[in-house]
Amino acid sequence: MKKVVFGAFMFLAGFLSIALLLAGSMGNDWTTNGHCSFSWNLSQYGLMPALYMFAVLAIIGLVVAVIGLLDNKP
Numbered sequence: 764m765k766k767v768v769f770g771a772f773m774f775l776a777g778f779l780s781i782a783l784l785l786a787g788s789m790g791n792d793w794t795t796n797g798h799c800s801f802s803w804n805l806s807q808y809g810l811m812p813a814l815y816m817f818a819v820l821a822i823i824g825l826v827v828a829v830i831g832l833l834d835n836k837p
Contacts, residue, residue, distance in 0.1 A: 766831025773824025780817040784810060 788804040805811050 764831070766834065767828050768831075770824045770826070770828025770831055774821050774828060775824070777817045777819075777821025777824055781814065781821065784814055784817065 784805065785801050788801045788808070788810070802811070805814055
C-alpha cells in the first residue's frame, strides 16, 4: 500500500509540474512569427530539460504505483 501511495504522489507531482510548465509557457506568447508552439517557448526559456525531468518523474511514479498494486504481500 505504501508503494501505491508513494507512486501516486510522484505521478501527481510530475503531472502537475508538466501542466504548470505548459500553461506558463503558453500564457506568455501564443505566436511567434506565425507559429504556435509550447516547445518553442519552453526552449527559449531553457525549460526543456525540466519538462523531460518532470515527465520521467511522472512515468517512474506510475510504474511504482502499478508495481505496488501488483505486489502480493499482505
